[in-house]
Amino acid sequence: MTDGPTHYPPPGAPLPEEPEPPRAMTGGTRPPGPPAGGPPPPPTPWAPYAPQGGGGPAPQPGYLLGAAHKPGAFPLRPLTLGMIYDGAFRLIRFNPKATVGAAVLVTAVAMAIPIVITAVLTFTVGLAIDASGDVESEISTADAAGLVAAYGSLLLSIVLAQIGVIFVTGMVAHVARAAAVGRRMSLGEAWAATHGKRWRLLGLTLLINTVFLVLFVVYVVLWVLVVVVSPGPWPIVAWGLITVPAMICLSAWLWTRLYYLPVPPLMLEDVGVFGALGRSWTLTSRQFWRTFGIGLLTVIIGSIAGSMLSSPASFIGQIAAFALPEYAALLLVLTQAFALVVQNAFYAPFLAAVSSVQYLDLRMRKEAFDVELLREAGIVS
Template identity: 50%
Template sequence: MQPVQPAWTQPLPPAHKPGAIPLRPLGLGDMLDGAFRLVRFNPGATVGASVLVAAVAMAIPLGVTAAMTFTGDSLDFLGTSLEDPAYTPGTSELVGMVTAFGSYVVGAVLQGFGMILVSGMISHVAHAAALGRKLTLGQAWSATHGKRWRLVGLATLFAVFGVLSWIVAAVPVVVLAIVVDSPIPAIVVGLAMIPVLVAAWIFASTRLYLLSVPSLMLEQNGVFGAIRRAWNLSRGQFWRLLGIALLTTIIVGFASQIVAFPISLVGSVVAVVAPEYYVLATLGSSAIAQVIAAAITTPFTGAVTNLQYLDQRIRKESYEVELMEQAGLLSR
């Protein structure tokens, strides 16, 4: 009797490959290679879109801080305090600091909003790339028409879920702190809640949110329909989806830090050498680093996520047949 080979030594079956990925169940290598191919094949609608959004958003704090730096002394507080720790800021300086860092928060919020829309564009770019087709930036944007607010609503829904989770977890801690004289029970319960919240967030992100964005963009689903679809597609695949998502996060995080570190270092040096430009150098270097990180993080992470979506449909629904029909490899 022939010995049965372990499943992991079996090679994946040959498949048609009209675009960035082979049209068969995808392995980890297929997804990472496909993500690189997708971004390289269509940089305008992936990297270009991410950089454009981040640059416009970060231009707000950069412009506000530069204008305040070169037109007055309202941002001299931090630089002056480096030379004189006993220095006390005036009202105008405090207002200036709040304005400068507030503009950075506004820019970050706008960037986050824009990246939600970019993630929807990447869903269409990834689907087209799997078929060997290339979308321009304008075509990718047009493809999201009619679903942009649904995409924002989906992201907002999960953000609200996260906030409510923390509030619910904080209630027993606050109650214990008020009712019990000793702070120890409140501290113990609070520490116990942290891993529970982290686990709940990971579970919800993997089972409910990860695949809901491509489902919303590529199928005829509403917000809750996309969530149900993500739940069904991720059934029995939690650890696989989570592992690939975590690995992708580590890869893009490491790459973006390597690229952004020199910029942050230059900003720190300028802040020390020229204290009068401390705020401008700090916020400016951070804004530029954000743009560079966006050029790496959003396109690659979005590409892998959408390839995971295609992989699950191929595994569970034989979606490769429909993809081959769309690519013109099979006749209907």
């Protein structure tokens, strides 16, 4: 005798056949037996107790609700923190090319630029770093120009890699939407799904980063003015005690309401840049602390994990630079590029997956979006 199924049946599977209920033993009555001379009848089991309130045996859980409401990476109902993280890891695991692969591809292509430039300069001009950390070369002018070109190209490539990561976040939003109904997306399909929204995505990123930059510049200017016109140290201390916590709270509030969630609605809904900001504002209304807590925890986990993955490469690069000073610039650029590729391979898909699943969760909580997803998955008509 078995203990029953260990896994929920897949969506759409027929319901298991219910066993014939056993006959209860009654006083002086025996169930009909086999013909004379045959084997003895098996012992008849006792009838199960009925649940409180009558109605016969309780239905077995899981057959009607468990699997039917999870056609894809996560259940189609309001999600807990564990479900959000589990769904994010599942959609990354089952769509590796469109998530991790995309992040690795864009970062590697961008970081190939400084590697090639530094390699050419190393084997032509002869960039080298001595034991004291000073750059030395046969021709100081050529060396200075080569150093600027090498590290300038590294900085430019980091910016290009981050632009590529912006496109990856848009792709992951489509991957999450497809994973909700049990469909996988390839790298080409995810890239094609962002068609018509790529420039808007860049514009959205530029706008929200400009807002934060302007806010920071204004705050710094106010600090300078307070320091200049203050008659003593106490007004400066009071200004800091009041404005520093206020600035942190304002930044966290704007980050949660406008920065964290606008990419999924821009990608998945028929809205523009300002419409995506409005959707983010609407979805996070009365959900601020939950959204902020999950987002902050995700950033912390991603940052720590990304640093742990990339730190060995940076450490090896520094040791190799001291061991081989004639190739120090090339080794440093090479290891920094590899470290950024490894970091983006985890951090970018993870953060984008969590924010996309959280966006779907907010829509299911506030707009009954789970009904539309269930209908699309073919579970309800």
